[in-house]
Structure formats: structure tokens, C-alpha cells
Amino acid sequence: MDQRPVGVFDSGVGGLSAVRELRKLLPSENIIYFGDTSRVPYGGRSPEILLKYARQDVHFLRSFDIKAILVACGTVSTTCLPILRRENDLPILGVVEPACRRAVQVTKTRRVGLIATAASVRSGAYEKCIGGLDPAVEVIAKACPLFVPLVENGRYRPGDTVIETVAREYLEPLRQTGIDTLILGCTHYPLLMDVIGSVMGPAVTLINASEEAAWDLKRALRDGGLLSPGPGGEATLYASDQPSDFRTVAQQFLREELHKPVLPVDIDRY
Amino acid sequence: MDQRPVGVFDSGVGGLSAVRELRKLLPSENIIYFGDTSRVPYGGRSPEILLKYARQDVHFLRSFDIKAILVACGTVSTTCLPILRRENDLPILGVVEPACRRAVQVTKTRRVGLIATAASVRSGAYEKCIGGLDPAVEVIAKACPLFVPLVENGRYRPGDTVIETVAREYLEPLRQTGIDTLILGCTHYPLLMDVIGSVMGPAVTLINASEEAAWDLKRALRDGGLLSPGPGGEATLYASDQPSDFRTVAQQFLREELHKPVLPVDIDRY
Structure with missing residues (x-):
């Protein structure tokens, strides 16, 4: 205590x-x-x-x-x-390791998506961490540079044309790769849970790094x-x-x- | 020479x-x-x-x-x-003084609009400069915090739903104040000339600070x-x-x- x-x-x-x-x-x-x-x-x-x-x-x-x-x-x-x-x-x-550990536990297709800032994606840190936990899991990463400024300007709610358009553009190609798990690798993204969930659909588990x-x-x-x-x-x-x-x-x-x-x-x- | x-x-x-x-x-x-x-x-x-x-x-x-x-x-x-x-x-x-000087020359309604980053708007520098040139000119300022990240992510072209939605939201209230001159008070905004022009209409002169x-x-x-x-x-x-x-x-x-x-x-x- x-x-x-x-x-x-x-x-x-x-x-x-x-x-x-x-x-x-x-x-x-x-x-x-x-x-x-x-x-x-x-x-x-x-x-x-x-x-x-x-x-x-x-x-x-x-x-x-x-x-x-x-x-x-x-x-x-x-x-x-x-x-x-x-x-x-x-x-x-x-915040990186716990999200990776959870993703490796959850994925069945062994294809895990990652969304994060451009800097985090470029660092390759998530791939490295997941590779260390299970080399058979493939990570498909996508930088979403507009998510942070949009969230900070209050545009994260379902029904907002701006965030929904941007989210569809970023996420639709990722959805089509057949991932079943998506790491929200930025502390801003939990506010976008609903918007991201509606693009990815119920078959993809969202991992909130926070x-x-x-x-x-x-x-x-x-x-x-x-x-x-x-x-x-x-x-x-x-x-x-x-x-x-x-x-x-x-x-x-x-x-x-x-x-x-x-x-x-x-x-x-x- | x-x-x-x-x-x-x-x-x-x-x-x-x-x-x-x-x-x-x-x-x-x-x-x-x-x-x-x-x-x-x-x-x-x-x-x-x-x-x-x-x-x-x-x-x-x-x-x-x-x-x-x-x-x-x-x-x-x-x-x-x-x-x-x-x-x-x-x-x-x-970049501030030349734009202010031009705006004071151009305006007939003596109502000048200013769009800029939140920090520039907060500084009050444009109001101060215009006030020094002609105290009868009223400045109506509007911070447009999403313009910089949108431009830097390539979203400045007419026809892009995201930039057009954001521009309408920022600019429509400004248009309704009866300004006839608008200072683009950020070096990112010249790329938005067409998008801004189509919201403001031909009666408003756009001043490119650059x-x-x-x-x-x-x-x-x-x-x-x-x-x-x-x-x-x-x-x-x-x-x-x-x-x-x-x-x-x-x-x-x-x-x-x-x-x-x-x-x-x-x-x-x-």
C-alpha cells in the first residue's frame, strides 16, 4: 500500500x-x-x-x-x-509495448494494423516490438497526420463530414488488407474510437494504447x-x-x- | 547594382x-x-x-x-x-506591415477581415498596425487553426470536401460582417486563394501577405x-x-x- x-x-x-x-x-x-x-x-x-x-x-x-x-x-x-x-x-x-502485447494476443489472421503519427510510423518501433513478441505477425502501418490537428480542433465526433472523410481515406486501404486488429498508436486517437470503428467494421478489434x-x-x-x-x-x-x-x-x-x-x-x- | x-x-x-x-x-x-x-x-x-x-x-x-x-x-x-x-x-x-498598408488602401467599407493562426490573431499585431495607419478602419479577425495542417497535407485544392467544409465554417461568419477586404495573414494561406475566394465571393479583395x-x-x-x-x-x-x-x-x-x-x-x- x-x-x-x-x-x-x-x-x-x-x-x-x-x-x-x-x-x-x-x-x-x-x-x-x-x-x-x-x-x-x-x-x-x-x-x-x-x-x-x-x-x-x-x-x-x-x-x-x-x-x-x-x-x-x-x-x-x-x-x-x-x-x-x-x-x-x-x-x-x-505506451508502445502494452499495445503490441495485446495485439499479438488478439489477432487470429496474424495481420495487425497500426495507425500513428508519421514520426511514430517512421520509427518502426511497433514492428520491432511485435516482431520480438511473435515474428509471424505482420504489421501494416499507416500514418494519419491529420488526426491530431483535427482532434485538437474538436473534430472527432461521428457525423462530422471533415473527420469522416479523412478517416475513410486513411483507413479504407488498411481495412482492405485483411487485418483483424488495429493499434491506435497515438494518445490522441482514443477520441476517434467511434469514427475509426465505423470505418473498420465490427470484425476489426481496436486496441487503445492508452x-x-x-x-x-x-x-x-x-x-x-x-x-x-x-x-x-x-x-x-x-x-x-x-x-x-x-x-x-x-x-x-x-x-x-x-x-x-x-x-x-x-x-x-x- | x-x-x-x-x-x-x-x-x-x-x-x-x-x-x-x-x-x-x-x-x-x-x-x-x-x-x-x-x-x-x-x-x-x-x-x-x-x-x-x-x-x-x-x-x-x-x-x-x-x-x-x-x-x-x-x-x-x-x-x-x-x-x-x-x-x-x-x-x-x-510580412505584417505591407499587408496592413495594402488593406487600408483597398478597403472602401473601412471593414477589413484578417485570417491567421490562433497565435497571430491573439497577438493583436494586425489591429495595432492598421490602427496606426488609419484608426477609422475596423479589423475583424478570425483564427483558422486547421488551415496550416490541411495545406501541409496537400488539401488546398477546390473540390476537396475537407478543405471546402472547413473554409466555409471559418469564413462564412466573416463574410457576413460586410468586410470588403481580407488579409491572408499566414504564409500558408496563398495556396488557399481559390478556396477562400470562392467562399468570400468577388466583392471581397484578398490580400496575399507574401x-x-x-x-x-x-x-x-x-x-x-x-x-x-x-x-x-x-x-x-x-x-x-x-x-x-x-x-x-x-x-x-x-x-x-x-x-x-x-x-x-x-x-x-x-
Whole structure:
């Protein structure tokens, strides 16, 4: 039993979809979230810069007495996790591995689809991870670069012509490859579950990377005897920059109202 | 007469729409372009960081023997221009002032529309500039946050349902305010000229900020006796990062084929 909070970070607001899953799965846990909104997106950065940013993000979270970290950023999960783990004496979990593990369990056709940002697709990290788990599983990847800006502009609801047109164009060719499992490899995509599901049809299982990561964290806390005894935990949000619509967008990801202010962080100081 | 090149910079590829106008207006000039694609977008950065970036961009361009600089970045144009001018002994021109001057000349209803990124609209720079030129002119501004990602993903052509739906939603309320002039206050928007024109109708004059800036530079070079005698000049492109589709996107902005490679720059060294 351990009442210390869990730390979660991402390059921006997307990681709040993981916070949402944690709140559902682990309602007794306190959560400290940091969104590095002043330096978003991480996708196009060099490995050196990424590691510098990730270390600062961890350093900030560790300025609180936290018991574990969830790296809710696909790019950091695929590039820096081993180093961060070596440098820190607490459990650090990412979003890529849990989704891959689940996909390999679920697929029957041994053909798994992956949608993600262009940077994540280019990294080849999902293919590598799935290849390590089961070399017989084929991964068919498709970058969906417009999904993030569309979601951040509130266009994720079924019935919106714009998101539905874009989703059909991205996903229809993927559907035709005969995949039976699709990894939503970006923390923005859980908001598109309904839109993506209606293009892919009921025969394709959608894997929500944020949800799988939350399950993974739950297991890690339980196995380490680190679960909080309760009562109800709460999430405290920090961000390195807050554009005018930050609150609205954050609430869409959390699917709950924010009752406390989002606190500012000067991340260059960490 | 002066054969030295002109320097142009922007946070990314958008400024290439200004290079396109320079190539049309001043075909004898050599151009050095720098796109700070590793640190794009500039829009959300603090004034201190912006000034640091702008100084580095200028420093890089001045590592060539250039005769003038066009700041093809709306954010830098609205925040750092006076300081950059004080620190450098060559003409430095921005993209905001020329567009405002033209709008004030053109409008008869004294109601001018402005479309730009959320950061540019929030800055209030266009209102301030137009207010200084003619306090009787009212500016009605509208942020169009999805235009940049849509253009960068090749969705700017008439007939594309996605861009046409988004453009109608952004622009129809603006049209109904009775403006007769609309400033396209972002270097990405010239590619949307046709789509925007068909929503706004023939009674609204569209002001292309990149084109006005090119005219301004032409005047500055002529007045300073700095025009190149020719023969034909060429554009050399540098970028601090090159995503896989950089060439395609760059060619769309230039509306010409790139015959030379885009050269890499480690901008942190400047």
C-alpha cells in the first residue's frame, strides 16, 4: 500500500487520454500529469534533444514524491525508455509495448494494423516490438497526420463530414488488407474510437494504447505492492504552456470537467 | 547594382510562398532561404525564446554575404522586428506591415477581415498596425487553426470536401460582417486563394501577405540601389530538419520543381 502519486507525462495534451484510463481503472490513485505543451510536438526531434526533454520531464515529476511513471508519449516510449529506466529507481512504463502485447494476443489472421503519427510510423518501433513478441505477425502501418490537428480542433465526433472523410481515406486501404486488429498508436486517437470503428467494421478489434498502458501500470503497482488504499485519488495537471483553448481540449481528452486550474511549469529549469 | 543574395527565413515551409512571389517579381535575385523546421511552430513560444530563435536565424543567413532579409514569419514579424533592425546594418522587412498598408488602401467599407493562426490573431499585431495607419478602419479577425495542417497535407485544392467544409465554417461568419477586404495573414494561406475566394465571393479583395512583402522588398532594394543586374537568380533552400515529405510540400509552396537538394542546418550552432 502506497499513497504516493503516479507521474504521467506527454509532449502535450494527448497523454490525458491515458490519465482518463487511469482514473477509470485506478480511481484511488493520485496522479501528477505534465504536458510539455511549450515544446510540442516531440515527433520530429533528434534523439539527443528527445532524451534531454524526457530527462527534464522525469526530473520535474520526481520533484514530487512519486512511486511510478507512465510515459504517455509514443515518441519517448520508443526512443528513451531503456535509458530512463536505467537512470531511475522506480517503475517507468511506456505506451508502445502494452499495445503490441495485446495485439499479438488478439489477432487470429496474424495481420495487425497500426495507425500513428508519421514520426511514430517512421520509427518502426511497433514492428520491432511485435516482431520480438511473435515474428509471424505482420504489421501494416499507416500514418494519419491529420488526426491530431483535427482532434485538437474538436473534430472527432461521428457525423462530422471533415473527420469522416479523412478517416475513410486513411483507413479504407488498411481495412482492405485483411487485418483483424488495429493499434491506435497515438494518445490522441482514443477520441476517434467511434469514427475509426465505423470505418473498420465490427470484425476489426481496436486496441487503445492508452488503455493498455493503464492496465500495465495497474499490474506493476499491484505486483510491487504499490497500490493506493484510497480513498478517492485526484489528478493534478501541469503544463509548460497554456494556449487559450487548453482547458477545453484537456477536458475533451479527460471526458470530465476540470475543477482545479492547470498549473504552469518552466520546464527549462529542470 | 548588387549581386549579393537576399535572405529569407520562416519557422517552416510556409515562407516559401514569399520566395515564390520574390521569384516572380525579382527573377534576377539570388535567394537564400532558411526554414527552421526542427523548431516549428514558432506561434506558441515565449517572447524570449522567439527572439533567441530569430537571432539565430538571422545569424545563419548572415553567414552568407546577404544584402537584405525578408522575415517571412508572421510571429517574428510581429514580435522581434524592431530589435532585429537595431542589431543589424541591413534592410530587414516583415510580412505584417505591407499587408496592413495594402488593406487600408483597398478597403472602401473601412471593414477589413484578417485570417491567421490562433497565435497571430491573439497577438493583436494586425489591429495595432492598421490602427496606426488609419484608426477609422475596423479589423475583424478570425483564427483558422486547421488551415496550416490541411495545406501541409496537400488539401488546398477546390473540390476537396475537407478543405471546402472547413473554409466555409471559418469564413462564412466573416463574410457576413460586410468586410470588403481580407488579409491572408499566414504564409500558408496563398495556396488557399481559390478556396477562400470562392467562399468570400468577388466583392471581397484578398490580400496575399507574401506578395505584399515581396513588393515591399522590391521597393527597398530599388530605393537602396541594391537590385541585382541579373542574369537569372536562383533560390537555395536550407532547413533545420527535413521530414520525409518535405520536398513535396516545398514544391507545392514554390509551385516549381526543386532541382537542387535542400541543405541541412544545425541551427543550434548559430
